[in-house]
Amino acid sequence: xxxxxxxxxxxxxxxxxxxEGAWNVDGKTPVSTDIQPFTEMKDRxxxxxxxxxxxxxxxxxxxxxxxxxxxxxxxxxxxxxxxxIKLLAEAGMNIYRMSISxxxxxxxxxxxxxxxxxxDFYRNIFNECHKHNMKIMVTMVHFDFxxxxxxxxxxxxxxxxxxxxxxxxxxxxxxxGQDVDYWLPFNEMNVGLLVGHMQxxxxxxxxxxxxSAKFQALHHQFVSVAKCVELSKxxxxxxxVGCMIAMITLYPYDCHPDNxxxxxxxxxxxxxxxxxxxxxxEYKTYTxxxxxxxxxxxxxxxxxxxxxxxxxxIEFITFSYYMxxxxxxxxxxxxxxxxxxxxxxxxxxxxxxxxxxxxDPVGLRYTLNNMWDKYQLPMLISENGLGFVEKMKDENxxxxxxxxxxxxxxxxxxxxxxxxxxxxxxxxxxxxxxxLVSAGTSEFSKRYGLVYVDYDDYGxxxxxxxxxxxxxxxxxxxxxxxxx
Ligand code: BG6
Numbered sequence: 001x002x003x004x005x006x007x008x009x010x011x012x013x014x015x016x017x018x019x020e021g022a023w024n025v026d027g028k029t030p031v032s033t034d035i036q037p038f039t040e041m042k043d044r045x046x047x048x049x050x051x052x053x054x055x056x057x058x059x060x061x062x063x064x065x066x067x068x069x070x071x072x073x074x075x076x077x078x079x080x081x082x083x084x085i086k087l088l089a090e091a092g093m094n095i096y097r098m099s100i101s102x103x104x105x106x107x108x109x110x111x112x113x114x115x116x117x118x119x120d121f122y123r124n125i126f127n128e129c130h131k132h133n134m135k136i137m138v139t140m141v142h143f144d145f146x147x148x149x150x151x152x153x154x155x156x157x158x159x160x161x162x163x164x165x166x167x168x169x170x171x172x173x174x175x176x177g178q179d180v181d182y183w184l185p186f187n188e189m190n191v192g193l194l195v196g197h198m199q200x201x202x203x204x205x206x207x208x209x210x211x212s213a214k215f216q217a218l219h220h221q222f223v224s225v226a227k228c229v230e231l232s233k234x235x236x237x238x239x240x241v242g243c244m245i246a247m248i249t250l251y252p253y254d255c256h257p258d259n260x261x262x263x264x265x266x267x268x269x270x271x272x273x274x275x276x277x278x279x280x281x282e283y284k285t286y287t288x289x290x291x292x293x294x295x296x297x298x299x300x301x302x303x304x305x306x307x308x309x310x311x312x313x314i315e316f317i318t319f320s321y322y323m324x325x326x327x328x329x330x331x332x333x334x335x336x337x338x339x340x341x342x343x344x345x346x347x348x349x350x351x352x353x354x355x356x357x358x359x360d361p362v363g364l365r366y367t368l369n370n371m372w373d374k375y376q377l378p379m380l381i382s383e384n385g386l387g388f389v390e391k392m393k394d395e396n397x398x399x400x401x402x403x404x405x406x407x408x409x410x411x412x413x414x415x416x417x418x419x420x421x422x423x424x425x426x427x428x429x430x431x432x433x434x435x436l437v438s439a440g441t442s443e444f445s446k447r448y449g450l451v452y453v454d455y456d457d458y459g460x461x462x463x464x465x466x467x468x469x470x471x472x473x474x475x476x477x478x479x480x481x482x483x484x
Contacts, residue, residue: 001416001478003412003481005336008425008426009095009426009428009429010093010094010427010429011048011134013096013097013137013382014433015139015142016098017099017142018074018075018432020074020077021076021078022079023072024072025271027117027118028102028118029061029146031102031103031144031196032144032146033198035057035062035069036069037061037068037442038139038457038458041441044446048440049310049439049442050191052190052203052204052205052210053203066460067226070459071442075437075453075455077434077436077454080463080465083127084465085125085128085129087451087467089427091433091450091478092255094138095136096135096136096429097136097138097139098127099138099140099144100139100172102141102144102145102149103146103148105168105473107148108148108149108152109148109149109153114175123175133321136179137184137382139184140184141199142188142189142229143191145201155186155217156201156218156221157202157220157434159220159302161217162220165376166231170235173235177418178237178238181238182240182243183240184318186221186224186225186243188273188320190361193211193269193270196210196214199385200218201203211291211294212294212297214431215298219305220379221280225314227312229314230370236277241316242315242316243278244320245270245274245276246272247271248325249325249366249409250271251263251266251326251336252327253327255327258330259327259329262329265289268290269293272284272374273288273290279308279310283298286390313474315377316378316379316380317371317377317378319367319371319381320381320382320384320412321364321367322357323360324350324363325344325358326346331439347360353388355370355440355441356387357387359386364384364411364414365418365421366416368381369418376424378425380428381415381425384411384428384431385430385431386407387446388403388448389446390452392466398466399452401468405469405473409474412477430448431448433450434465435451436449443457444457444459450470451465451467452465452466452467
């Protein structure tokens with residue numbers, strides 16, 4: 001079959017904290033992900049870098065000389081960005097999704113002036129993209145909460161963060177407003193429910209109910225997203241502003257009413273809540289139950305917030321989609337499986353990778369339909385891909401990643417299916433087209449790339465880039481748009 005949609009955007013997605021390295025170079029200060037060490041793992045479904053951290057953990061990690069912290073070094077993109085962008089362009093990609101590190105622009109949060117070296121770095125990247133005729137999507141915060149900002153101003157439960165963040169946003173809009181096509185204020189906002197520190201700076205042990213803190217932080221981020229929309233219009237920048245969640249596509253285990261009800265409530269909490277607030281400004285009735293579930297208090301919403309969010313609603317929707325999960329609350333044995341946020345019950349109809357992420361292209365078509373019916377906003381799938389352990393034997397070896405080719409092929413077919421259903425999908429950026437550090441486990445061995453990078457979990461290797469079989473497959477697909 002052929003992928004028929006014209007002017008569709010095809011690209012790759014990355015995040016500063018997983019690729020750049022240079023964690024303390026040219027003025028950049030440490031961020032929340034720089035303190036996540038690599039841990040040897042036997043069962044890959046059970047390890048997570050997304051643990052609650054304490055102030056003490058941060059202090060220890062910053063003076064630790066024993067462990068290796070992969071996100072400090074990424075895949076050395078800071079020094080290799082020209083080669084990387086050329087590889088993406090030569091694969092045929094016409095959009096690049098990347099993130100800017102707040103700590104590279106305002107290393108101390110309230111610096112009198114932005115850090116010129118940080119601005120220059122991103123300008124160079126954008127120039128490379130323009131040279132190769134690639135559009136640009138920028139995530140302004142992708143899991144990398146600046147530690148120095150936290151030390152001075154606390155965390156996102158403090159409403160003052162909206163101003164701090166907007167100063168950063170205004171700087172980016174001023175510097176890059178004519179370069180960037182799409183802006184995402186935050187990566188996967190719903191991850192904020194699971195981990196407090198990584199994106200919101202919350203030390204969970206310092207709160208009586210960490211969930212109350214996380215909901216409050218999220219509220220301030222919702223208001224910030226609307227402020228980004230407002231500012232983008234005021235400053236007449238070229239790009240539009242959308243937002244993103246991690247799509248946890250869920251199915252009820254069976255037609256037992258208890259499983260249906262539990263599935264519905266979990267879906268409201270993990271998916272609906274975020275785009276419902278961002279498009280209407282409202283905390284719908286179901287949120288009461290959601291706060292209750294966590295024994296959390298509802299966030300303090302200032303007068304005018306709801307109206308403001310509604311009047312400055314996001315212009316497009318993006319989500320990451322890797323897998324689907326199953327909800328089961330009824331008694332009886334069922335295997336469990338892993339997942340990027342919350343694991344779930346195993347779906348007997350699906351295969352999974354080593355991390356237990358269940359492969360489900362049809363779920364993508366279902367999800368796109370569901371999101372379109374609910375919000376009627378144009379959509380881009382901002383992450384998707386298959387993590388796999390791979391090892392090149394020698395310099396001339398080419399990784400034969402047929403499993404990745406078939407994963408991509410099937411997901412592209414699902415997108416075409418949704419387009420045929422009448423859904424407005426305008427683009428797709430695959431996760432980690434050049435191997436990078438895993439967000440969830442901090443390992444390098446979980447490779448998503450079309451391009452292999454010669455680093456191991458401890459950063460040993462040349463860092464050289466080697467296209468895999470899937471690179472050539474993608475190149476051909478971009479020319480023919482043929483799918484199997
Ligand atoms: C998304 C994140 O949750 O999933 C990325 O936005 C992340 O940062 C990606 O890398 C894949 O997850 P992981 O844990 O396999 O790296």
